[in-house]
Amino acid sequence: MKILFAVDILDGIVVHGYKGERSVYKPLDWGIARSVVPHEYISEMGIKYPYLADLDRIEGKGDNDDAILACNGVDTAYLNRGARSPSDRMDVSWIKNVVSTETCRGKIPEYTDFDYFSIVVKDGKAIPDGGEPSKLLREVSDYGFEGYIILNLSSVGAEDSMGGLDIERLRDCCGSELFYGGGVTGMDDLYRLKDAGFDGAIIATAVHKGKIPLEIVKRGELC
Numbered sequence: 001m002k003i004l005f006a007v008d009i010l011d012g013i014v015v016h017g018y019k020g021e022r023s024v025y026k027p028l029d030w031g032i033a034r035s036v037v038p039h040e041y042i043s044e045m046g047i048k049y050p051y052l053a054d055l056d057r058i059e060g061k062g063d064n065d066d067a068i069l070a071c072n073g074v075d076t077a078y079l080n081r082g083a084r085s086p087s088d089r090m091d092v093s094w095i096k097n098v099v100s101t102e103t104c105r106g107k108i109p110e111y112t113d114f115d116y117f118s119i120v121v122k123d124g125k126a127i128p129d130g131g132e133p134s135k136l137l138r139e140v141s142d143y144g145f146e147g148y149i150i151l152n153l154s155s156v157g158a159e160d161s162m163g164g165l166d167i168e169r170l171r172d173c174c175g176s177e178l179f180y181g182g183g184v185t186g187m188d189d190l191y192r193l194k195d196a197g198f199d200g201a202i203i204a205t206a207v208h209k210g211k212i213p214l215e216i217v218k219r220g221e222l223c
Helices: 038-045 065-069 132-138 169-174 187-196 214-219
Strands: 002-009 013-016 050-054 077-080 096-101 116-122 148-154 177-181 200-203
Touching: 002 177, 002 214, 013 038, 038 065, 038 214, 050 065, 065 187, 096 132, 096 148, 116 132, 132 169, 148 200, 169 177, 169 187, 187 200
Parallel strands: 002 050, 002 200, 050 077, 077 096, 096 116, 116 148, 148 177, 177 200
Antiparallel strands: 002 013
């Protein structure tokens, strides 16, 4: 199972995400890395597969394009830059573009030039429409994206063992590559995701708190 490491970028620096409450996000200056400059942070930690979230663009308040492009020393980065139209894809060879339900407008098939489709979940419901995540995942799983992501926003940074989501049911709804992020507390949660058949997990807080070894992030894989 692939291991992605969440890097939330706000005003050009790395911040600690917590339950999607972005107004209270603060610089991640207490973790393993000494720097909060995104490319320095990634290099210092040896992150193989960063999952970059441009929070300014997601919130519609500017962008962090320069900070993102400075991260070009990685093998592959996954990027959610708050796409609101199909033209918002960042056409860079080392970036996998992610479009999410939180920001995309129009019909989902218009975004199939993006690599991944992310269903953002808050309080157990897909946002912004409040539908069942499993139903939406089943509906979009044949649209031709390289893969899909379940991002449990209300569990981000909360260390709540994925917030009680039925991840096995979600896996059963999708025959394509599927990643999960949000509330992964430790190794038991990672192995649960792997045993359920997920292809990747997005983690961060548990690594900074020593509950998941950094070596797994450097390797980019849970064997």
